[in-house]
Amino acid sequence: MENELSTVQLIQRKELSIFKEFIRVCEKHNLTYFVLGGTLLGAVRHKGFIPWDDDIDVGMPRDDYNKLMELDQNEFNFPYKLINEKNTPSFTKAFMNLQDSSTKILMTYSNIPHEESLWIDIFPIDGLPNNPIKKYLHEKHYLFARMMVQLSQFNKIVNQNKNDRPFIEKLIIKLADFIKVEKFLKYNFWQKYYISTISKYNMNAGYAGNYTGAYKLRELVPTDYFGDGVLLPFETIQVRAPQMYKEYLEAIYGSNYMQLPPLDKRVPHQYTIISLGEEKCMN
Numbered sequence: 001m002e003n004e005l006s007t008v009q010l011i012q013r014k015e016l017s018i019f020k021e022f023i024r025v026c027e028k029h030n031l032t033y034f035v036l037g038g039t040l041l042g043a044v045r046h047k048g049f050i051p052w053d054d055d056i057d058v059g060m061p062r063d064d065y066n067k068l069m070e071l072d073q074n075e076f077n078f079p080y081k082l083i084n085e086k087n088t089p090s091f092t093k094a095f096m097n098l099q100d101s102s103t104k105i106l107m108t109y110s111n112i113p114h115e116e117s118l119w120i121d122i123f124p125i126d127g128l129p130n131n132p133i134k135k136y137l138h139e140k141h142y143l144f145a146r147m148m149v150q151l152s153q154f155n156k157i158v159n160q161n162k163n164d165r166p167f168i169e170k171l172i173i174k175l176a177d178f179i180k181v182e183k184f185l186k187y188n189f190w191q192k193y194y195i196s197t198i199s200k201y202n203m204n205a206g207y208a209g210n211y212t213g214a215y216k217l218r219e220l221v222p223t224d225y226f227g228d229g230v231l232l233p234f235e236t237i238q239v240r241a242p243q244m245y246k247e248y249l250e251a252i253y254g255s256n257y258m259q260l261p262p263l264d265k266r267v268p269h270q271y272t273i274i275s276l277g278e279e280k281c282m283n
Helices: 002-028 037-045 062-070 132-151 167-179 187-198 245-253
Strands: 057-061 080-083 096-100 104-107 114-116 119-129 206-209 220-222 230-234 237-241 271-275
Touching: 002 096, 002 119, 002 237, 037 057, 037 230, 037 237, 037 245, 057 062, 062 096, 062 119, 119 132, 132 187, 220 245
Parallel strands: 057 119
Antiparallel strands: 080 096, 096 119, 104 114, 104 271, 119 206, 206 220, 230 237
């Protein structure tokens, strides 16, 4: 357990270095970001990483997200690289990574293991309309588009070992695996369809959030929750969080978000470390 813990801590240090580089570039170009998901929960509950967590999630309003995507790669210091579907065709996600190219890990959660560099996830923040009818229709449209783009790259990204899925999801996954669904669905078409769907409304529509997150529609909260943001301590730095971060966390994790999960839930992600590059001293 001691070796595992030291490995997680080493990865967290690498992640924090990537995060610092991301913040530097955002501040240089006056781009807005917010810590999301487990990173925000860690900032509030632990003033840093959740002890067993090993990644960082940030979100950016779609306009700023697009500006970041268009930046020259030279804006990022070595060994950091901004990876997205525009500059890396093999990257099949609807969000971006900032990666530390000096590291290598083997992802083992899907049918096809694949190598990656350590990264932080950078998600677009999009809108959801206030109008009840438009809201309902857009939610269903989004869920359909998300399902189709995931099925179109089933063997690469779908985690078949995830236990907390609804019954209908488990049934669809078993069927998709049985009929080899990737043979019938064109990824490029469904990816464009998906991004077009989630980017239809901006943050001023009434609700806003990260459509590409693990919690799906639970991550869409009243736009006021984001506001101008507030600074919270995270390890050795200050990070920008949604203005109403307590309400945001309660919407996603429930009212007991400050309570630690059971021991069997305190596990890092599924991967094997190949190389973590040269270890660097952190200030």
